[in-house]
Every structure is written in structure tokens, then in C-alpha cells.
Amino acid sequence: MNGTMNRDMAGRIFAIVVAFGALLTLPYWMHGIYYVNVASQILFYAVFALGLNVLVGYGGLVSLGHAGLFGVSAYATGYMLQLGYGHSLAIVVAIAMGLASMAIYAVLSLRSTGIGFIMITLALGEILWGLAYRWISLTGGDNGINVPTRPSPFGYSMTNATVFYYVTLTVFAIAIALCWIFVRSPFGAALRGTRDQPRRMNALGYHVWAIRFWACLFSGLLTAVSAILFVYYTQFISPQTLALTSSAEVLLMVISGGPGTLLGPIFGAGLVVVVKNVVSAFIERWNFLLGAIFVAIVILMPEGLVPGSVRLWRLAMRQRRKRAAP
Amino acid sequence: MSALTVSNLCKSFGGLHVTTNVNLDVEPGERRLIIGPNGAGKTTLFNLITGELTPDSGSIKLFGEDITRTASRRRPHLGMARTYQIITLFARDSIIHNVSLALLGLSPARWNPISNMRHQGHLIEQGLAALERVGLAHIAERPLSQTSYGERRRVEIAMALAQNPKLLLLDEPFAGLSIDERQDVHKCLMAIPRDVTMVMIEHNMDVALEFAERITLLHFGQVIVEGNRAEVVDNPRTREVYLGH
Amino acid sequence: MSFWLVLTVNSITFGGLLFLLSAGFSLIFGLMRIPNLTHGSLFMLGAYVGATFAAGLAGMQMNFWLAAVVATLTVAFAGALAERLLLRRLPGDQLAQVLVTLGLSFMAADFCLLIWGGDPLSVATPDGLQGFARFGTVVFPLYRLAIIVIAVVVAIALWLMLERTRLGAMIRAGVDDPDMARVVGIRVSQLFTIVFALGAGLAGFAGIIGGPILSVYPGLDQDMLPLALVVVILGGTGSLLGSFVGSIIVGFIYNFGQALLPELAYFVLFMPMLLVLLLRPQGLFGRHVP
Helix, strand or coil, X not given: CHHHHHHHHHHXXXXXXXXXXXXXXXXXXXXXXXXXXXXXXXHHHHHHHHHHHHHHCCCCCCCCCHHHHHHHHHHHHHHHHHCCCCHHHHHHHHHHHHHHHHHHHHHHHCCCCHHXXXXXHHHHHHHHHHHHXXXXXXXXXXXXXXXXXXXXXXXXXXXXXXXXXXXXXHHHHXXXXXXXXXXXXXHHHHHHHHHHCXXXXXXXXXXXXXXXXXXXXXXXXXXXXXXXXXXXXXXXXXXXXXXXXXXXXXXXHHHHHCCCCXXXXXXXXXXXXXXXXXXXXXXXCHXXXXXXXXXXXXXXXXXXXXXXXXXXXXXXXXXXXXXXXX | CCCEEEEEEEEEECCEEEEEXXXXXXXXXXXXXXXXXXXXXXXXXXHHHHXXXXXXXXXXXXXXXXXXXXCCCCHHHHCEEEECCCCCCCCCCEHHHHHHHHHHCCCHHHHCCCCCHHHCHHHHHXXXXXXXXXXXXXXXXXXXXXXXXXXXXXXHHHXXXXXXXXXXXXXXXXXXXXXXXXXXXXXXXXXXXXXXXXXXXXXXXXXXXXXXCEEEEEECCEEEEEEEHHHHHHCHHHHHHHHCC | CHHHHHHHHHHHHHHHHHHHHHHHHHHHHHHHCCCCCCHHHXXXXXXXXHHHXXXXXXXXXXXXXXXXXXXXXXXXXXXXXXXXXXXHHCCCCHHHHHHHHHHHHHHHHHHHHHHHCCCCECCCCCCCCCCEEEECCEEEEHHHHHHHHHHHHHHHHHHHHHHHCHHHHHHHHHHHCHHHHHHCCCCHHHHHHHHHHHHHHHHHHHHHHHHHHHCECCCHHHHHHHHHHHHHHHHCCCCHHHHHHHHHHHHHHHXXXXXXXXXXXXXXXXXXXXXXXHHCCCCCCCCCCC
């Protein structure tokens, strides 16, 4: 028994090392700036999905309004730059505004759970979308806000796709590390407890609302950071980014990959971004494909593609071992 | 000073009076049994004592301290622990993780987002000690999903004991257990020292009567009879409540 | 003065249309306890199908009202199919069901794009209702008044169905307490299919009826779904009266909001929804809390 566990552990570490090596050297073996850009997109969307997963997967709180929060940080960045401020200040303000909005979101939506929570977050997302769309004097409405330049951290200009990729990879690595630490921590265990048995947790002495609130703020931090990368990537922000479909897409990333796992949201982000950018060249109606995959996963593999695949793999390995041993 | 004093506790839902002028006085170290037919309001009384329900009027004192307005999540910190009729444990986790969560609930470490939960040695140590008391320390790493109902009952008791309560409320701890399992749980409960006051709701008269020192009989949310075993069993009103005449 | 009058009549008209859209949403939410996120898509599908038949398909031009019936039945059938094949596989798992309706909305939107392309379709106002009604100096398009009449007729029909028929009694029982309903012998899962189909059909009907006013375009689903949500949250889930009153209120907020406070138009619409969710989650006439 211990033998298989150590083999498992070794296998996992090996896989992580290989994956990270591949990511670190990606611009050198991936041919074409286009694909490097796709990789950048996958990475910052993965940060967004990891942020949503803190609530959905580990907190048991499904939010359909996260695109609104994403939009707040993106618009804050664009707006600050438009006013003439530098990148550093714009980024700080964007993160601060993102966290402040998330705090308000949390106070309002944590009054409810389950379907009620979904409805409130949906309403909040729609309110933010509506403001972005109609408060033209502030947001430019449908015309959006242009972001003409990208920052140059340590003198390396992010206008260069490879530099952008490495900055995104760094942020991604930090985000994953933070999530990993968070999930293994006592607070992470407490959060998962509130997901599984909120009433019991309350009876054991935990402050369920407060635990969820702080989890929301952590989620908000990751959301803000991914939004800033997004707006520097597209160099444009419009109300469409805050629409219900955008909230649905990031939820799709989390659910399809596997909520409550670390790899799931990353894989889900990869799936959605690849379908949107690469598959869309071959299949025009890729939204249909995305929706169909989503429905299939919810019905057939509700734990998500990553845990589901691992489970099927283990099953196959066990069958193989049974057949091999007489 | 009594361990638990409930004075004139009342609760109604609209026109339905679920608890009417309940008075309870439990001495430290006492083993109190609360009985009554279905719908008598026994679990509701527990919910009021733990704070999950707010009373309309009346008061609750824990070792002299008035806790009527205290939030339910604070009461475990004041020494109150409780088990439930329907077992609601953390099925995705191991037995030791379940007990660790009970310990974490009272520890400031529960706000720690940095350290590794698995490295909380003191939690694991105390958790194993609690499991030892219910005879489950040898299967601490087993996932809860792979345990029997009787074992889960004992895990729940371990979780309650792990919090070092001064007052332990047990809601039908013997419900749904086989004869052997009942023996196991009975052994655990009898082994609990006198510094823990115990109040138990139970239907199963054989085990319950053996456990009880004083008995409170509830019916329609009111205390009908109270006294020691002999007094309650012989009281004609007891027969009335259970047999209707 | 006439500006306000026109705005008022438009609000009532839009309210009528919203009622047709939301009544089904409310019933589904009330009985199955899920917000049907495909509802906007069903509205759009009905509009597309109806518009196609009304304009002429394979050389066959249909009377507007006949096209409306065909559209209603088509969408009702699609709804029944979705419920039986997909939602029924997730009994009791409301969260998963909501996610499935979300996925379906993606599929439906692209499906419509595939079949009908990206250009908006206009729907001709049906014969006989193309004129205007004059009240002194004020002029109202006949069709808009017709929508109000249609909405009232459908409301009465639905009310009669719910209050006077056995099916209606079963639906009301299911909305109040599905477990109790099962115990009493009501085939609740069959009821789910019927109500989902009914709700879908109503949405499709609303889509084609709204066609002459709103036309049909990609994105119509995204425009209408939030409105249905606001109506049902305000009015209360599972309540026909709630849908009716909620629709009128939202019709007014939407039209007056767009006219008077264009910058805050959506804010003014969703703020009440948020307030209701926070302060009185069962809405004005709701049977239970979402």
C-alpha cells in the first residue's frame, strides 16, 4: 500500500517538474507569437478561474457575477491610465477597487446560500454590467476604454509577447503557490468544512460568515490580478467583459476542469481558451461546442475533467493489474 | 452553582407553541435524561440551549453565566458541546480529520491561512487521544465513507469530547444502532468523567434508564414530570403521556 | 402630456410582453426551484421560428397567428426534450440543473446563429393590426394595444388553468410542497416535464408576439433573460399574480428609466431586484424563498 502511495507521490512531483519546465521554456518550443499569446491567455484566465474556484470549489458558493468584479479592476486600470496616471498607481488602484467591490459583493451575497447566492451574485454582476454599459461619461459605454501602452517591469517592455508571457507566468506561479498554501492551511480546512457541513461547523465554534468573507477577499485578489493582466493583454475594456456570458464562461472553466482541485481550473481555462482561439478557426460555432461540453460534464462527469480523468485512469490501471496478475 | 439553568423558556412558531415555560436545573456532573413522545419538543429544546434557535422569552445560564443572547458559534468556546440525531460529519475526509476540525474550531489556528494543516501536531495528538476514548484510534486514517454507522456515532462523540466540554448535550446517541454498537457507545458514555455534565435525549429506554440519574419528561413543549428514575417511572402522569390514559 | 401617455402605454405593452415571458419562468422556478437560464434563449428561438414561418418557408407563407402557434409548439417541444433528456438525469440537484440550463443557453444561442445568421430579422405586424388608434391628439399603434389584450387573455387562461383544473391543482401543490405532493400520489417528475414545456412554450410565444416590436437578433436572449429574472424576483416565484404585477412594474421601470435616466437605466432595473433578494426574498407574492 505504501509502495503505491510513494509511486503516486513521485509520479506527481515528476509531472509537476516536467510541466513547469515546459512552461518555463514555452516561447522556445512553441512556434509562433500567436501560440505564445494563447498560452498567456490561458495563464491569466487560469488565475481568474483559480480565484472563482476558491468560492465555488472550496467554499461551495457558486457565483454567477464574478465577471462584474473582473470588470471593476479592468476598468479601474483603464480609467486611471486614461486620466494620465502611471502603470504602478493604476495597478494599485485597480487591486484596491477590486477588493473593495468584492467586500461589498460578499456582504450582500453572503446573506444567502445555494440558489439564493447565485441569484444575488447574478444581480450584482448585471448591475455592474449595466453601469459599464450605460454610464457613458465614466466608462465610454459600448466604445469602451483603450489602453494604449503596456507596462515595462524592470525595463522589459510587455509589448513584447514573450516578456508578457513571462510576466504572466510569474504571476500565475505566485497565484498557484498562494492557492496551494491556502488549501492546505487550517483556514482552508475550515473553509471546506463550511462547504460540506455549515451547520455543524457553526456548532463546533467556527464563524461561518467570517470564514466565507475572507475567502471572498482572497478570491477577489486573484480576480483583480487576472483582470489587470487581461486588460494589458487586450489593451481594451468594454462592457461585454462584464456580461453574464463572461461570468458563465469562467464558471464553465471551474466546473469543467474540476471544482475543489488546483489543476481543475487551470485545465478548464485551457479548454475554454483553446476552444475560443484555436478551435474557433475550424469550427465557427464554438460557443455551441463549449455549451455542449459543459452540459456533458455536468451530467456525465460532475467532479470535472481532471478528477474524472484521474479516476478513470486509476480504474483502467486497476483493471490492467487485475488482468496481469493471475 | 448549577451547570445549566433554563428558566421559563418559551418558543413558538406562529401559532404553534413548541416550548412553553420550560425550567431545567442540571447540577455539575449530573447525568440528566430528557424523554418524551415524538414531537414533545426535545430537540427544539436542545436547539434553544445551543443557540441555533432564539427563544421568545426566558433565559439560559451556563455555570452561572447568562448565555441567552450569546451567538451559537460562541457557545462551544464556553464549554458546550452537542451531538445530533442525524449524523452530519465530513464524509469526504478521514476520521482523524473530522476530529481535528472539532479541535480546530476552538483554536485560534483556524484563522491561519499559511501553515500546513497536517503539521498541526497538537491537533493530531489531541485528536488521537479523543479517538482513543471511543476506541477508534486504530483506524484514525480511514476515510469516513468507509466506516459503519456505529463507528460514525463514536466519531461524533469523540469530536464532542475533543472540545473538552463542561456540558455535553447528546441527541439520541443510540438511535439506529445495533445491539453491539449500542454497547460500544454505552461504554464510551459511561467512561466520561464527572467533570463533564451530560444531558441526553433518548427514546431507547433500556440503555437510557441505566444512564440517567434524573429524568425530565417533556410533552407538547412543557415539563410534565421531573425527578429521579423511580419517581418518574412510578408517576401516573408518565403513563398518561405515553399511553394516553 | 402626450409624451407621458405614450410612455405609459409603452410601459404597459412591454409589461404585457414581459408577463408572457416571465409567467413560464415563474412557474418553472416555483415548481422545480431553479432559475431557468435557458429562458431567454427559448424566447429568442420562438421569435426566430415564428418570424421564419410568418415570412414564408419553402414557398409557404403563413398567417402570423398560425406562425405564432407553430413557434409556441416547437419551443414547447424543445423544452420538453431538454427536461426529459437532460434535467431529469439530475433529480434534486438544483445547482447542477441550473448549470445545465446555462450550458444549453450557450448552445441555443449559437444554434440560432448557425441557422439564421447574424443579421436581425424584422417581423411584419400582422394584418389588421397595422393601423393606429386615435385618442384625441394621441396616437397608439394598434399592435401594441393588441399585445396588452393578448397578455390579459393569456393571464386569465393561465389563472383558470391553475385554479380550476386538476393539472393546475397539482402544479400548485407541487409549488407549495413537492415532497408532500409526491406522498399524495402526484407524479411530480411528470409534472416537471409538463411545466417546463409549458414555460418554454410561453416564452416562445412571447418571442414571436414581441417580434413586430423588438425584431429578432442575436443577443435577444441576453437582453430578455435578465428582465425575466427581475420580474420573477420582484413578483415572487411560483406566483402568477406576482408575475403579472412584477411585469407591469418592470415595464414601467424599464421604459421610464431609459427615457429619464439613460445612464442609470440598468442600475434602476436591477437595484430593486437586489433589494428584494436581500430584504424580502420571497418577493411580493412568492410562495417560497429562492
